[in-house]
Amino acid sequence: MxxxxxxxxxxxxxxxxxxxxxxxxxxxxxxxxxxxxxxxxxxxxxxxxxxxxxxxxxxxxxxxxxxxxxxxxVTADELRAWCYKRRNDILSNSQDKSLNPVKERERKLNKFSENQHRENEAHKEPFEKDSAVKYNFSFNESNGDLSNINENIAPKFRLSMPPLSVEHPPRNASRIKSWKARTINHGRGDTRNLNDITGLGHERERDRENTHYEKKPKLDSDSEVDIRSFRQDMDL
The missing domain is CATH 1.20.5 (Single alpha-helices involved in coiled-coils or other helix-helix interfaces)
Incomplete structure (x- = not known):
């Protein structure tokens, strides 16, 4: 370049x-x-x-x-009126042509804002209806008279269906039930499972103590030489 x-x-x-x-x-x-x-x-x-x-x-x-x-x-008054009319028409046309882009832009902006407002209102109404239906809680119906509530009594909650993320497949149902049963028994103070565990630990300790490990005798030099010669013969 x-x-x-x-x-x-x-x-x-x-x-x-x-x-x-x-x-x-x-x-x-x-x-x-x-x-x-x-x-x-x-x-x-x-x-x-x-x-x-x-x-x-x-x-x-x-x-x-x-x-x-x-x-x-044509009379003079009619001619004068006709001249004024033509003059006003020419002036109005020239002004409209000069201001036409500005008016067109303003009209488009107003129309766009009206459409946006209409769309927002249309999306807002069904959302408000759904929220009013889903979250319209009534605490007085379930509890009754709030003045007669005893503070020492723990509140009770009704059981509901768990969400999909908490549901378990059928293959894990038995394992989960047994785990829940052990947890409930442990919370109630059932010491039977604890005794079984401690007894099993004692039995393992006794088995470990009774187990004897036999020590291999140490070979002397002659026996080591015999073993080496035997291995060499086997290799040949």
Missing amino acids: EQMHSLESSLPPEQPPTKQAIESLNLELSQEFKLAANAVTRLYRVANEKNSLTKHQGYLTCLDDILCALDSN
Whole structure:
């Protein structure tokens, strides 16, 4: 990219660097500037001429309309009212065109806000109904008169169905029941299981004490030599 960018400055000149070539280029440059200035001047002149012609054409159109109204036997008051009406129509149309983008943007914003508010209300109503049905607890019906409650009595809670995360498969039902039974018996002070465990521990200790470990006799050097020779014969 740098090489392409530097091509304009690195290209060789088309003419030899002499005084005559430089003077001819200066004359050509000044002539081009004059042509550009004349083109811009001509452009402004044509634009102004067009605007003036448009204004004169509009004025002539207005005069033609007034002459047509006079030829149709219109009174001066009616003609004045007609002129005011046309004037107001033209001014109102120009104002509407200038303010049209702003009004359109405001209208879209208002419509969007109304739609958002309507959607929020539509989502809010069923949620409020569901919450009112699910969480409408009545504590007075279950407890009755709250003034007659004894503080020393522990409250009772009704059993309910456990959630899905707490339910166990059938294969683990027996194991869970036995574990619950042991837990309940232990909580009630049943010492039978504890005695069984302690008795089992004593029996294991007695078995460990009665167990005798026979020590292997230490072999002398002759017997070790005999064993080595026997193993070598077996290998052969």
